[in-house]
Amino acid sequence: MKTFASRILAGLLCALALPAAVLAQAVYPNRPVELIVPYPAGGGTDVLGRAFALASVKHLPQSIVVMNKPGASGAIGWADVINGKPDGYKMVLLATDLMTQPNMGFTKITYEDFTPIARLNYDPAAITVRADAPWSTVEEFVIAARKGDFKIGNGGNGSTWHLAAAAVEDKTGAKFNHIPYAGANPAILALLGGHLDAITVSAAETYAYVAGGKLKTLAVMSDQRIKGFEQVPTLKERGMDISIGTWRGLAVNKATPPDVVAALRAATAKTVQEQSLRDALDKQNMGYAYADGEAFGAVMARDHAFYKGLINKLGLKQ
Template sequence: MKFPIPARRLATALLLLTGLCGSAFAQNYPSKPVEVMVAFQPGGGTDSLARAYAEAAKKHSTQPLVVYNKPGASGAIGLADVVGAKPDGYKIAMLFVEVTILPHMGITKITQDDFIPIARLNADPAAITVKADSPYNTIEEFLAAARKPGSDIKVGNAGNGSIWHLAAASLEEKSGARFNHIPYQGAGPAVLALLGGHVDAVGVSPAEVGVHVAAGKLKVLGVMADQRIKGFENVPTLKERKIDLSIGTWRGLGVAKGTPPEVVENIRAMTKKAVEEPIMREVMDKLNLGYAYADGPAFKTQMVRDNETFKQLVTKLNFKN
């Protein structure tokens, strides 16, 4: 005679089976190539950092890491692509500071809470850069021109609501200047627009203009940092010029909320080893990307703090859509 299995015992058995399957899945991770999402066009700092990371991680993964670009809506489209995928660790997002800005502007409903942070890799300040033959040789000359009635100083950024847009708007607020903000799908295209003479300046990081500065095509007038930065020691900070402004970006890695803890730890361990690879440091030094590693919990703390800071700044600057 067969007796029915009590519902409670059946539920317990199913939970146990699910746990065992999840554990087996995590142990076999990765069993196929892992994608690294960059939410901007190729050529910018975020893209360069992602490709350096993917190359450095090869030695510490049984599967290759493949970078793909998903630009649009100041990075919101790329973020949505990762959040909307199965949370299994096979899509890693190159997170950027805008994840703590865009929700407050009404551009996306995705927030930093939709991600589990893996690690922060980099931090860079904003800077004002112009063409080498620009009539402006100092930040004072540039801002004086932007204060004149009827001026039309075009400043390129990485998209509406990007950190570089917010940085330039903050400089307006601090200095009394007025800019015509021109959005692009990433810092790379904005820099190309500057090289082509389509804008007068960009507000991106020094890392994203470094190659062109070294080639004598561009010049940096000032950095929005607390102190001068490596590779640009001859460029003054805005604070040195009596403008109290320090603002910039960070970049790191994250996976969608719901990713199994064992997979998260696997990626964190791989990342910690990858950032110590010579190629990672060489690329970051060559591109003047500031090395600023922080583990998952520390990265999470920063994201929570920045979320509140930028929420207040977006409101103050009336940046909401």
């Protein structure tokens, strides 16, 4: 009888303890959340990720820890998230490369492997050269590029910045030797070191060097002139109908539970209102462009189709 009574008592104790255990598991987040930045430190995506992590401290009970996992134009970082446990403890800061890489045939990962949290930013591409380069206008640059094999740096094969340069070739007859790097910042450093003729990364990522007199931007690939580059023409102003840039936004594994997704979306909506985040974007001259989860998902679907058409037109699919 004692053994039987002991078993009943143990069962009752387990039953009483179960709700507390379930409740502990349900609280999200109860440990730090990793934010995977699939590019090297120092670039625009990294700057945004770190600024967001700092600004989020008031709106999540746990900290966000930024982890740089660069390579393959973002695919290494994306794979880390979609192959990880879908519990919301790994977010990723996506960029438009997710629209170009699968359409180029470089990866099978697509935007459909993720659940969008929110878009945070948008920046147009730009044609940037060293300050001592012999071209003062984009027209002079294009004329020179038609005669030779210019070395143009980008953020990796199939990256948005690669597509931006390819679009310039298509519209102008310029001939480029496309040099891939593991992100925008390494390409910028290569240009500063005299290893490239130009780069086609975002204007925001070159802003500090342009302001410091080390680089000059000949044109931006946007519909209108942008803040910080008011004296720089758009390609459209110069008769080249090209408008290409990158957005950056948060996402998680597509199998992440809806309640966790909702918690992250709510915290993000509050975080983007923090002045510290806006100040960090302004300091880098990066464009604020918030879109909630549903709207961000629509942007990804639209851009996936756009880049598929562009890549097929240019014959770039591998």
